[in-house]
Amino acid sequence: MRCESGNPCIMGCNRIENGYNFAYDCSTDTDIKLCFFDRDTLELKEEIPFKKRMGTVHSVCVCDDNIERMLYCYKADDEYIVDPYAKAVTGCEVFGVEQENTLHLSPVKLESFNWEGDVPLHLPYNDCVFYKLNVRGFTKSRSSKVKAKGTFRGIVEKIPYLKELGITTLEFMPAYEFDEAYRFPQFIDSSEYLRYGVIKGSIYNNTVTKKAEKLNCWGYTKAFYYAPKASYSIPAEDNISEKAGKYNDYTTEFKNMVKCLHNNGIEVVMEFFFDGVKTAYILDCVRYWVREYHIDGVHLYCDEHSLNVLAADPQLADTKIITVGWNSDRGTYKHMASCNNDAQNTIRRYLKGDEDMLRPFINMAGANPYNAAVINYVASNNGFTLYDLVSYDRKHNELNGENNRDGENYNFSWNCGEEGSTRKLKVRQLRIKQIKNALVMVILSQGTPLILAGDEFMNTQQGNNNPYCIDSELSWVNWRTSNDSMQILEWTKKLIGLRKKYGILHSRESLSLSDSKSLGYPDMSYHGGNAWYADMENYCRQIGIMYCNSYADDKSRSLIYIAYNMHWEKHNLALPKVEGSSNFKIIAATNDGQDKAFIDKEARSVYVPERSIAILVAEYLEKKKARITRKDTKSYNIRKGKS
Numbered sequence: 355m356r357c358e359s360g361n362p363c364i365m366g367c368n369r370i371e372n373g374y375n376f377a378y379d380c381s382t383d384t385d386i387k388l389c390f391f392d393r394d395t396l397e398l399k400e401e402i403p404f405k406k407r408m409g410t411v412h413s414v415c416v417c418d419d420n421i422e423r424m425l426y427c428y429k430a431d432d433e434y435i436v437d438p439y440a441k442a443v444t445g446c447e448v449f450g451v452e453q454e455n456t457l458h459l460s461p462v463k464l465e466s467f468n469w470e471g472d473v474p475l476h477l478p479y480n481d482c483v484f485y486k487l488n489v490r491g492f493t494k495s496r497s498s499k500v501k502a503k504g505t506f507r508g509i510v511e512k513i514p515y516l517k518e519l520g521i522t523t524l525e526f527m528p529a530y531e532f533d534e535a536y537r538f539p540q541f542i543d544s545s546e547y548l549r550y551g552v553i554k555g556s557i558y559n560n561t562v563t564k565k566a567e568k569l570n571c572w573g574y575t576k577a578f579y580y581a582p583k584a585s586y587s588i589p590a591e592d593n594i595s596e597k598a599g600k601y602n603d604y605t606t607e608f609k610n611m612v613k614c615l616h617n618n619g620i621e622v623v624m625e626f627f628f629d630g631v632k633t634a635y636i637l638d639c640v641r642y643w644v645r646e647y648h649i650d651g652v653h654l655y656c657d658e659h660s661l662n663v664l665a666a667d668p669q670l671a672d673t674k675i676i677t678v679g680w681n682s683d684r685g686t687y688k689h690m691a692s693c694n695n696d697a698q699n700t701i702r703r704y705l706k707g708d709e710d711m712l713r714p715f716i717n718m719a720g721a722n723p724y725n726a727a728v729i730n731y732v733a734s735n736n737g738f739t740l741y742d743l744v745s746y747d748r749k750h751n752e753l754n755g756e757n758n759r760d761g762e763n764y765n766f767s768w769n770c771g772e773e774g775s776t777r778k779l780k781v782r783q784l785r786i787k788q789i790k791n792a793l794v795m796v797i798l799s800q801g802t803p804l805i806l807a808g809d810e811f812m813n814t815q816q817g818n819n820n821p822y823c824i825d826s827e828l829s830w831v832n833w834r835t836s837n838d839s840m841q842i843l844e845w846t847k848k849l850i851g852l853r854k855k856y857g858i859l860h861s862r863e864s865l866s867l868s869d870s871k872s873l874g875y876p877d878m879s880y881h882g883g884n885a886w887y888a889d890m891e892n893y894c895r896q897i898g899i900m901y902c903n904s905y906a907d908d909k910s911r912s913l914i915y916i917a918y919n920m921h922w923e924k925h926n927l928a929l930p931k932v933e934g935s936s937n938f939k940i941i942a943a944t945n946d947g948q949d950k951a952f953i954d955k956e957a958r959s960v961y962v963p964e965r966s967i968a969i970l971v972a973e974y975l976e977k978k979k980a981r982i983t984r985k986d987t988k989s990y991n992i993r994k995g996k997s
Contacts, residue, residue: 440460694730811840
């Protein structure tokens with residue numbers, strides 16, 4: 355093969371004018387070689403020494419198009435090394451399984467893909483409803499009723515369901531090539547090794563394999579960040595050996611998934627856990643996924659400096675970038691968003707009726723920062739599911755093999771009177787009501803709501819708040835439904851529909867709590883026992899929040915009043931006078947039992963049962979404008995000395 359000096363500034367394998375450029379960062383003085391293998395037989399074809407070195411980066415340009423159908427890796431002394439910039443990695447196609455003596459290689463060239471004009475959707479944060487899922491766990495259960503279980507294609511099969519639910523944005527837990535089965539020891543430090551345990555031999559489809567006693571099912575670890583996860587594609591488990599080298603299966607499958615989701619108006623956001631990764635690598639990686647896979651955004655776990663660099667990068671100015679704790683003193687970046695961990699604890703504590711939580715809740719519910727977005731949630735992968743939040747007082751992580759020492763101890767949960775599953779009707783009814791309450795707080799608050807996959811139909815992990823290592827029905831979404839779960843599903847759809855119908859419930863601008871348009875009503879206001887006055891003592895757990903939809907839609911004359919009562923006693927909340935309307939009407943309420951919310955017209959108030967929320971709507975008349983008659987105009991002209 356004819357070779358030339360390479361460009362050390364272009365990392366990984368990339369096509370350039372005169373061939374393919376390879377650049378690898380190696381800080382040691384060992385001899386580095388570029389190795390090529392036959393794609394079908396995996397036979398070593400060529401070893402090429404690097405031609406150039408700049409700093410610690412070795413580079414070479416191979417001027418031979420015949421390598422396009424080959425696989426490659428690097429070799430340091432006698433050890434084969436996978437390119438950290440690899441676009442795909444072979445030998446990882448079966449989840450949790452490592453074949454004996456597997457050689458992990460990468461393609462020189464990915465086959466072309468016809469995007470058919472597809473581009474990222476660029477939906478504004480305020481119009482989005484996020485839905486967080488684990489690609490494998492989302493459809494792996496038989497109850498999912500999809501053909502391609504646990505794969506990118508399985509998500510495509512669920513698109514009709516996601517559209518009906520009202521989801522606009524999918525957030526994937528790590529779906530790049532992470533090492534769940536201890537295939538790459540360089541990714542696992544000594545502390546993690548103790549968690550994963552010893553690799554043991556097993557028989558898998560008559561092939562000798564290795565399988566870890568524990569698997570990192572979540573993927574929050576070091577990884578090959580440029581490559582989609584091979585085991586999240588259509589498996590070829592019936593013949594593992596024939597799967598070797600067929601890298602294009604999963605890169606194409608991922609692109610097809612993104613294209614199908616975009617065609618149905620659904621965005622894709624990828625989570626990345628960059629542990630000890632340099633800023634330049636992170637920037638290149640995010641740009642690559644946006645350019646090559648058309649993803650709409652990223653949720654990043656990385657250092658603060660890298661976040662600042664990505665926020666200011668002009669190529670990513672339209673890409674959603676989400677992180678934990680992005681604060682307001684970093685400048686105005688409308689594509690940035692803070693994943694609001696405080697909202698989780700605030701909602702949970704207000705939900706179960708903790709003292710002095712009313713003010714933090716209304717601050718959260720009305721928060722809509724002018725310089726960045728905020729993502730609100732009550733349940734995420736790292737903690738209880740929404741159903742478990744109202745069903746368990748304490749964590750139950752015994753199956754993790756760590757003596758229940760892992761996972762968060764302070765969940766701010768309440769089991770509603772009995773730990774775990776129960777057949778007691780009153781307990782079940784209270785749990786359903788609490789779940790409905792929590793969904794109202796998340797979906798109808800300002801900012802962007804995020805729903806954990808399965809929470810919309812009471813998915814449970816049986817009290818396990820940290821199933822990071824459990825690849826089983828416990829951590830997979832259970833799609834079996836009951837009468838109780840269907841109630842929650844329909845309630846979730848209704849809330850998302852209300853959020854989309856009334857623009858003020860997902861305002862793009864910060865709400866000022868003032869009548870800035872002289873409509874007679876502020877954009878948002880608070881009400882307690884008396885209209886226009888909220889009871890904010892530390893013992894209060896009830897409040898009415900009213901929104902004027904005209905601030906989002908000039909043609910609308912709707913007032914939306916949400917009456918919250920997280921007290922264990924009943925309360926009446928005052929309703930403001932509405933010009934031109936008989937009164938408010940209740941359109942939804944979380945308590946649908948015998949003791950229902952109702953409007954007392956004489957007292958002009960809404961009765962809200964204990965631990966309940968009622969949603970009301972009223973229409974007001976447009977403010978009359980002063981009319982200038984012909985007589986008025988004549989008098990005016992006379993006063994001005996005009997005939």
